[in-house]
Amino acid sequence: MTAEKQVMEAVERAQAILARYVEPGERDCERTVNELLDVLDRDEVVAAVEELERRGEAVDELRRLLDRSPPSWSSPPRNAADPDLPPMPPEKRPQDPAMDGGDMRFDGYRVKTREHAGEYPDTMPQVIEVTDAEGRKAAYVPLSRDGKVVESSAVVDKLKQCEDRD
Structure with a gap:
């Protein structure tokens, strides 16, 4: 396969x-x-x-x-009433100047970054790979809609609003 x-x-x-x-x-x-x-x-x-x-x-x-x-x-x-998700502003875009994850810290985890930049000319990692002490890995990619990186806090705010209604 x-x-x-x-x-x-x-x-x-x-x-x-x-x-x-x-x-x-x-x-x-x-x-x-x-x-x-x-x-x-x-x-x-x-x-x-x-x-x-x-x-x-x-x-x-x-x-x-x-x-x-x-x-x-x-x-x-997909709900047509979903809020528009604003683009992630440059000041909130995580940067990885060495392009290796060396500046990123998660206690107890190893971090590597892969594929930098994306739609902007900077060093934002497009994949963050995190490995725990047992060797399990997770890959994180920026939240995007229609190919554009968006502000993920807007999604969190929406989820909180949904929970408040329940």
Whole structure:
């Protein structure tokens, strides 16, 4: 199976898990995180992402796959009333001058950065890879909509508003 196909399947499965989590009713954060880890922390998925990184295609490929993947049957429709998410202002864009994650600190974790810059001419990492003491890895990519990095605090504010209504 190609790296692209491996990543596509993992993304689709993760989307379905998240779609179940946001459905009305009881939510179990721990179970959801464990289900996501079962999908995303599989050796073959990690190897596929690493292959895309070696080819310098990881962020572009993940975004392309996410953009073209059909919504899963349990995904809520994209709400036209969703707030416009403002672009991330330059002063809030994390910078990695050495382009190796050396300036980023997470106690107890190793940090590497990959694929810098993106839509702006700066050293913002487009992938931050975090490894815990047991060797488990997670890759973080900037939140984006329609190919543009957006201010993630707007999403957090929206989630808080939703929780306040419940």
